[in-house]
């Protein structure tokens with residue numbers, strides 16, 4: 001079964017689509033959730049459908065609520081017992097948020113059999129492609145969950161994750177959509193709780209305005225340490241969609257960022273950014 005009501009996100013989303021999905025509090029009041037992705041109807045081509053049929057049983061976790069949300073199933077807790085049951089060991093777990101086609105998380109899983117990997121992706125073809133890559137190599141240390149990533153971190157038990165990776169999050173360039181950017185204080189708090197002592201959240205973006213956003217959200221949080229060792233000059237104001245050229249003439253300030261994370265392979269997505277002349281910003285935030 002595919003959840004073919006979910007498709008690609010902000011990169012090619014019409015910017016004026018509805019932003020919020022309505023839910024209810026336990027008291028029955030409406031609760032509005034800002035989503036970092038857009039739901040669309042979509043279909044898998046024959047190759048990806050075959051991959052889904054062949055590999056979903058082995059790799060795809062049955063933890064989503066179903067229906068028209070990508071929340072996690074009610075009552076589900078992402079704890080050590082679930083992790084040990086699912087991966088069959090207690091090796092360190094790395095969770096990648098927004099794995100796209102899965103190139104990076106599958107390459108990492110293949111080169112680190114001593115670690116467990118969880119790919120979180122909402123987009124059907126991305127999920128299917130990740131299943132395909134993992135299945136072709138017969139990997140045993142990777143699982144995929146088609147859930148809205150912040151919802152999983154809300155139900156994560158303390159200290160169960162060694163690292164979290166968010167590489168090239170959807171940029172949401174319009175200022176009115178910055179609240180849809182996935183790097184937000186609430187998610188940072190949930191990731192902080194989920195990380196083991198010494199754990200890190202690695203982030204990368206090829207969008208300068210998103211780099212400023214990451215610094216604004218993360219650098220001020222007292223329970224995170226920006227472990228970056230290189231100084232980068234960035235504009236201190238947001239430019240909004242289509243105005244990236246204006247950024248150069250704006251006031252700038254220095255920020256700390258990281259060298260390229262050696263554990264990240266070059267995905268098609270990153271390659272497109274580089275080809276377009278964009279600079280990659282890498283961040284390492286350590287649980288303080």
Ligand SMILES: C[S@@+](CC[C@H](N)C(=O)[O-])C[C@H]1O[C@@H](n2cnc3c(N)ncnc32)[C@H](O)[C@@H]1O
Pocket residue numbers: 007008009011036037097098099100101120121122123126147148149150166167168169170171182267268269270
């Ligand atoms: C710009 S793509 C980058 C994909 C990949 N990291 C890469 O570098 O090629 C961002 C991905 O994040 C996924 N995404 C966006 N919001 C998400 C969420 N709340 N939970 C899980 N995945 C999400 C999108 O579907 C998309 O595939």
